[in-house]
Amino acid sequence: MKIIGLIIIAYLLGSIPTGLWIGKRFYHINLREHGSGNTGTTNTFRILGVKAGTTTLVIDILKGTLATLLPVWLGVTEISPLLIGFFAILGHTFPVFAQFKGGKAVATSAGVLLGFAPVYLLFLLLVFGITLYLYSMISLSSVVASVVGIITVLIFPAIHFILTSYDWLFTLIIIIMGLFIIYRHKDNIQRIRNKSENLVPFGLNLSKQIKK
Incomplete structure (x- = not known):
């Protein structure tokens, strides 16, 4: 029963549509009707500004982190914390509080890694940051970090770099998360x-996207 309860809590945490609620409550703006129509961090930054975007980013990250750490704090050892965190990602992507139409899972996935493998997250954030500076696109940075995540989760344990050993569940979930983010x-x-x-208003824009 504890495990079922944790799964439900994790899903409900993930289902909190942060950007959507902030937009409606404080700005009287429905994010679904502006920009990309997405309720995640990027569109929140673009439509509502830095304050709302930063708040959305932090909360969406914490949803994944809190869900992942809950079983650790409660002493539940029968299931991997990573698997509980994964249900927060599902909730973020298919939120019960927002007609099952959610974000692209980047921030909440980062939150899960923050709770389970923070050093590996720092590595992926470095990849994300470098790509963002070179190409000025959050979307491309997310995709590149996902591709690198899929590749390195298979390679790093073999060379004992950051990930010291293979964990089949961690490997599987990283691959699923990465493929899902790419698809989204x-x-x-x-x-x-x-x-x-x-x-974004900085970086080199090496792919020469047309500025709007």
């Missing part, structure tokens, strides 16, 4: 190909 960015990938993707 399929529209962004198409816009990148068309040179029409949204840019």
